[in-house]
Amino acid sequence: MMRPSLGLASLTAGTLTVAAAYIAVLLPGPAPAWPAWSVALGTCLLLFGFLDLGAGRRDGRPLAVRLVFAGTAIWVAVGFLGILWSTPADLETPFVWGLPLPAAWMIYVLGIGPALFLPLAWVVLFRSATLPDDALDRLRAAKRAHEAAGEDTP
Amino acid sequence: MSHALLLAAQTGELPSAASPLVVGVGVAYFAVVVAIAVWASRRTRTREDFYLAGKGIGLIALTLAAMASTFSGFTFIGGPGLLFATGLGAMFFVLPASVTNAFTVWVVAKRLRLLVEVRPVLSIPGAIGLRYGSRAAQGWAGAAVLAGIIGYMATNVLALGLVLDALFGVGLGWGIWIGTTVVFVYSATGGILAGIYTDVFQGTIMAVASVLVFMYALDAGGGLGSISTTLLVADPGFMSPWGSFTPIAALSLYLLFSIGVVGQPHVMHKFFMIRDPSRLKWYPVLVTIAMALVILLMFGVGLAYKALVVTGQAPSPDPADNTAPLFLLQHTPRLLAAIVFSGIAAAMMSTVDAFLNVGAAAITHDIPTALGRPLEDELRAGRIATVVLAVASGIVAQTSGTLVALLGIAGYGLLASALVPALAVGLNWPGATRSAAIASIVTGLVSSLVLGLLTWGGAGDPILSVPEGITVSAMTLVLSLGVFLLVSALTRGGTMDELDDDVRLALEI
Numbered sequence A: 001m002m003r004p005s006l007g008l009a010s011l012t013a014g015t016l017t018v019a020a021a022y023i024a025v026l027l028p029g030p031a032p033a034w035p036a037w038s039v040a041l042g043t044c045l046l047l048f049g050f051l052d053l054g055a056g057r058r059d060g061r062p063l064a065v066r067l068v069f070a071g072t073a074i075w076v077a078v079g080f081l082g083i084l085w086s087t088p089a090d091l092e093t094p095f096v097w098g099l100p101l102p103a104a105w106m107i108y109v110l111g112i113g114p115a116l117f118l119p120l121a122w123v124v125l126f127r128s129a130t131l132p133d134d135a136l137d138r139l140r141a142a143k144r145a146h147e148a149a150g151e152d153t154p
Numbered sequence B: 001m002s003h004a005l006l007l008a009a010q011t012g013e014l015p016s017a018a019s020p021l022v023v024g025v026g027v028a029y030f031a032v033v034v035a036i037a038v039w040a041s042r043r044t045r046t047r048e049d050f051y052l053a054g055k056g057i058g059l060i061a062l063t064l065a066a067m068a069s070t071f072s073g074f075t076f077i078g079g080p081g082l083l084f085a086t087g088l089g090a091m092f093f094v095l096p097a098s099v100t101n102a103f104t105v106w107v108v109a110k111r112l113r114l115l116v117e118v119r120p121v122l123s124i125p126g127a128i129g130l131r132y133g134s135r136a137a138q139g140w141a142g143a144a145v146l147a148g149i150i151g152y153m154a155t156n157v158l159a160l161g162l163v164l165d166a167l168f169g170v171g172l173g174w175g176i177w178i179g180t181t182v183v184f185v186y187s188a189t190g191g192i193l194a195g196i197y198t199d200v201f202q203g204t205i206m207a208v209a210s211v212l213v214f215m216y217a218l219d220a221g222g223g224l225g226s227i228s229t230t231l232l233v234a235d236p237g238f239m240s241p242w243g244s245f246t247p248i249a250a251l252s253l254y255l256l257f258s259i260g261v262v263g264q265p266h267v268m269h270k271f272f273m274i275r276d277p278s279r280l281k282w283y284p285v286l287v288t289i290a291m292a293l294v295i296l297l298m299f300g301v302g303l304a305y306k307a308l309v310v311t312g313q314a315p316s317p318d319p320a321d322n323t324a325p326l327f328l329l330q331h332t333p334r335l336l337a338a339i340v341f342s343g344i345a346a347a348m349m350s351t352v353d354a355f356l357n358v359g360a361a362a363i364t365h366d367i368p369t370a371l372g373r374p375l376e377d378e379l380r381a382g383r384i385a386t387v388v389l390a391v392a393s394g395i396v397a398q399t400s401g402t403l404v405a406l407l408g409i410a411g412y413g414l415l416a417s418a419l420v421p422a423l424a425v426g427l428n429w430p431g432a433t434r435s436a437a438i439a440s441i442v443t444g445l446v447s448s449l450v451l452g453l454l455t456w457g458g459a460g461d462p463i464l465s466v467p468e469g470i471t472v473s474a475m476t477l478v479l480s481l482g483v484f485l486l487v488s489a490l491t492r493g494g495t496m497d498e499l500d501d502d503v504r505l506a507l508e509i
Helices: A006-026 A034-054 A063-085 A101-116 A118-130 A135-148 B003-007 B020-041 B047-055 B059-071 B074-093 B097-118 B124-132 B135-168 B172-221 B224-234 B247-263 B265-272 B277-310 B320-331 B334-370 B378-399 B403-425 B434-454 B472-490 B501-508
Strands: none
Touching: A006 A034, A006 B247, A006 B472, A034 A063, A034 B097, A034 B247, A034 B403, A063 A101, A063 A118, A063 B247, A101 A118, A101 B074, A101 B097, A101 B277, A118 B097, A118 B277, A135 B097, A135 B501, B020 B135, B020 B172, B020 B334, B047 B172, B047 B334, B047 B378, B059 B172, B059 B265, B059 B277, B059 B334, B074 B172, B074 B247, B074 B277, B074 B320, B074 B334, B097 B124, B097 B247, B097 B265, B097 B277, B097 B403, B097 B501, B124 B135, B124 B265, B124 B334, B124 B403, B124 B434, B135 B172, B135 B265, B135 B334, B135 B378, B135 B403, B135 B434, B172 B224, B172 B277, B172 B320, B172 B334, B172 B378, B224 B277, B247 B265, B247 B403, B247 B472, B265 B334, B265 B403, B277 B320, B320 B334, B334 B378, B403 B434, B403 B472, B434 B472
16 A cells, blocks of 8 residues: 655655666667656765665654755765766866865765765664664564464564 | 676686695695585475575674675775776775665665564565566566676686695696586575674684784785885876776776675675664764775775785786785785685685675575466575576586686676665665566666677677676666656556555555
């Protein structure tokens, strides 16, 4: 049964967006420029969709988690956009920490940026949004109840 | 040569590194691995020990084992070579590492670990079978795992043979079989416990050696700014974020390697093994740091060696996969080079041992369960299957010629396409159905194999070429995801509503 959710909608939209890009490229004739932008957008939608579904719990998901995921998707999108918009570098191009600006944007913004907050968000939200203190006790109690009922274990 | 082919592990001859010091370090390395195998074999008494390390590993072991199994020899050999050949665009293979580790724990790791709290799940196909209440889904997933790992493993075995030949000068054939024998001896006797703890040893060496080599690389090129300036003058396209990739091809790599990671059974399988699920709290932080350290080698050596070549200070590597070995032999102390060469062999062994374990589980547990004929002694059968798989991959590596490259390339994409929808969506979306899981696994498996063959030229031109250099694997991943969503919308059966209360709770906590 289909149950609508933001994560599922994002996943579906991301799949369709990337699929449209690939179909456009596979069609006869010169490939248009927009499919690259479409793959960039679709990837961000897919990342958000998977994360949002993954963080779902029986009692929903805290707003903080959703904000972290939205922030991640936007950060990655900004990383992609910066590269897609960049012009070829030359010796006049500003250098940032040893790399010309477009390359620096790719390495530092897209490559390193999410690593500075996404894993830490998991740590900070672990007890409140991922695995509460009583979660394992509840799970083991449910298992005992299942065994006591004598139901078959697949 | 397509960019995808460059992803394959080393398939050309490496420069010889054989010297008494290198041989001594290599022998010492193998002695440590054998000692770990002996220790692990004494602790492997049940099938849970063999496949899940008795669900008793700690956070550090999980971190280093996952990192070592993920990267294989790619970051040491294929990665620097790819960066040398294609420019900065090669970084799109590894840039997703900043996202994938948190992505993995949020999307699948917690669910997988909680499932083994309530049911005796041994494998990723087993988790899929439990989620959908379907032996067919488990069997198809097991078949996809086998199809995906056999070529991947053969590619790594071939690469291992080349590295051992470079280390000891024994020839490729002997290199393949020495490497294969060492891996299957410790994998068959010590199961995944031996694999995990050899990975801990190997992962530690990988991380430390990568940092040291990165520092030597920057020093050899006069610092990152100097390297960048040199390359910008000589080859501005090399320093472009896309390198020689088209934008859509590079972005497709990001898509494949960010999302596809949750379809890699040899990595996901390790989440079953952590002693206490609460320990997952620090996992993404630690593994992201570990991966970042290892990626430094690829980035530093690829850039620095290119700068050395364009300024005439170093010979051009032929093939490009020789970039890292040549740099190590010419620009680092011999002891460090010896440790890294051993580390390269170790990285490949760590990937092969992980594949052997999940492959053995598919043969002795998942497929027999799907056929309604579970085996009585799965521990003994697992040991035998490990040996059979190792010998088979050695034979494929030695006899299949360039076909092994195709199998290796197809492996990652096939596993991602076949398993990501059923696993990453199915464990989290109550409405995902049994038919959708089976349809997406079959779609991922068949489309990866068929399109892989059609777009593989071998020695000649491919039957089909994908415009813009887009990897077929990204297309098959999106295709199987679309099939999964569509079939779930159209069918019923196998939704979370039908699960036992405790299994459902494991997926909803």
